[in-house]
Amino acid sequence: MKFEEMFTEYLHGDQERFLDKCSHVEYKRLKEVLKSCRSCKHSENSCSSEQESANGNEAKGLCQCESCPFCDQKFFTELMKEASDVAGCFRIRVRHLLHLHMATGMQKYIKFLRHCFRDDQQLKLQEGRVLIQYITINAIAIRKILKKYDKVHGSTNGENFRSKMRAKHLELLQSPWLIELGAFFMNIRGSNAERSQGSNQYSFDFDAARPVMTMSLLESAELEYDLTCAICLDTVFNPYALSCGHLFCKLCARSAASMMIFQGLKAASPNAKCPVCREAGVYANSVHMLELNLLLKNRCKEYWKERMIAERAEIVKQYKEYCDFQTKYAIGHQLLL
Ligand SMILES: [Zn+2]
Ligand SMILES: [Zn+2]
Ligand SMILES: [Zn+2]
Known part of the structure; x- marks a missing residue:
């Protein structure tokens, strides 16, 4: 399935009842911006990759301009805001969820009173899974749309923008809250006889040369946290x-x-x-x-x-x-x- 379809399907999924008021990356709209940029690119004063290659540019048609006059304003400003909204929403929701966990917390009690908390715990696990999916799919959307930007413009601005996001701590998958969520799943798995679905996404290796937590993502890619x-x-x-x-x-x-x-x-x-x-x-x-x-x-x-x-x-x-x-x-x- 193409990512765009997958993302649309996701947006119409039933996770919305968990995620009310959480915004998503406007993948479709950003793609429209790129589309309209492509169509007006052939005007004289545009900085197009075609022009660059025609000049015999050694950089294999890479745009030498710092920016694209047609779409940067709409594209990057909006994307930065969306990423910041997603990161903010994720942080607030995970903090709330884990605070609840720690409050009822102390594994001994959970073990002891497991039956009382059972439904509650299932609900928390479900919310945790929804949040992981939320952050992952939005992170992928950002990566994909930036790649598309570079493809349309023949530039590396999209890639450079990722470093800018990193500098502003908006690299979604590097959020410490994602590590906390992973630890939360593994803690619950530890206190639960049956394996909770979703915790299998995470693994933890303490005996390796360096201790790591690994998280597998949607597209069979893996993230490692040292x-x-x-x-x-x-x-x-x-x-x-x-x-x-x-x-x-x-x-x-x-x-x-x-x-x-x-x-x-x-x-x-x-x-x-x-x-x-x-x-x-x-x-x-x-x-x-x-x-x-x-x-x-x-x-x-x-x-x-x-x-x-x-x-x-x-x-x-x-x-x-x-x-x-x-x-x-x-x-x-x-x-x-
Ligand atoms: Zn453009
Ligand atoms: Zn540092
Ligand atoms: Zn230390």
Whole structure:
């Protein structure tokens, strides 16, 4: 089936009752924009690929212009807005769903009271599946329409636009909430005897050379999320995702931002940079990955315990240092008086 048909079918599917008020990428309309651009392209002052190739351009007909005067305004501005809407909607919905899970949470209770929660849990799983499908199909729509843009214009602007989206954290499939959702499915699968459909999409390998979570997408493509902390070079513990998407242990991120032990990550200075990509201001909207942490706790029990003990020891040590410093400061202050 062609993607466009698949997408149209999807838009008319019954997931809509879960997704009211969530917007989608306007694939059809964007395609219309490209179509009308193609038809007016032959005018004299247009920057067309044909012209470029006629000039014997070495770049195999690549458009040398930065932009297309006919459709960029409509095309990229709208696409950016749509991607941002989809990402926003996904974030809000997943956060809500997982908050509910954590609230009724604590796996022990779920196990114990499973029968009471059964229907509720099924509903959550269904919503989770709908959300994964929502983000995936919209991400594919964006990829396809940008490819189409480049094909029509003979340019690489579409591809470049993807890096722009990445820079604005709108790369939909890199959302930390997608990792959280994957961990949520695997956590539920762990607490459920029967395999829940949809969780098979995700797998988790802790014993590999580097720990990864894998998610298979609609078109048999796979996405891999590296769960290594770039600071301690171990599997993340009590992880946070900064808004650039990079994952760190809480303590590692805190030391990278030179923060006090009792400060939450969100209180980091706006100048504090991500240790990997050096982007500033990525702490304020960091995401505490509770589901991922629960997954690691359940699947890598020994490791998790080890790290927890180490974390506690580190906190005590830092706290002592802080107290010593305060005492010295107080004494010094008194002496001055
Ligand atoms: Zn155009
Ligand atoms: Zn770390
Ligand atoms: Zn980063």
